[in-house]
Amino acid sequence: MNRGLISRSAAVIVPVAQVAERLRLSHLLRWLVLMGVRDYQRYLSPYKGFSCAHRRFYGGVSCSEYFRRAVQDNGLAGAMPRFQQRLRACKGASRILNASSPNSKKHRKQQQESCGDCGAGWCDSACIPLDICDVFEFCDLDCDVLGGLDGCGDCGGCDCG
Template identity: 40%
Template sequence: MSGPSPAARLVERAITWYQVRLSPRKGYSCAHRIAHGGDSCSGAVRRTVVERGVSRSVLPVVLRFAACYQAVALLTPHQRVQGVCCCGPIPIPFGFGRR
């Protein structure tokens, strides 16, 4: 069996860079990891891409981000949470919870 594809290795390196350089500076932790334990979303996505390849990881990654969205609601039912999703090439601002 061969190793990860070049695209999967590139994604793995990009996520590793994010985990080392950006994630420690953002000031909050992955809601899914806090609510359920285990890997953070970036760690889970990294592992999935290495194991399955980029194209076969799209659906599991989308499902993981949906589960993280639900974890935010679980952890903060009466407050508003705002931040920026940095686990991709484009930072996407988000807000959850009540105003």
């Protein structure tokens, strides 16, 4: 499995956070992490040119705010597994948003390949050419999220049947 930066970092961060807890330094580590997230949100995030896909797709708070709250409530060691899960969901939201973007050449090509000439009226405009099971580990989306596509509840994705 191709692991991202956060997943690889968690292999180091969680043991460090556990040692900090045993040495009664967890409050210092937590403060450093919270200040780092605050600085990211204040000085880097507004200028990076894109926003959190999870927040755009599902609503709610951004991934950085989610992480900040998780660290504040659960400490760094407790926050890392939740943050990793959140980033996986954000990656899935990003894939859906990118694939469904009407301006995307990739979207138009995938839509033609996936929908073809099946004759179903929704294939012309609303097809999201992804197998939902490829994007999410669990098929937990309801059909409202995907615009009422047939088969979305059973991981069917965008089939023209």
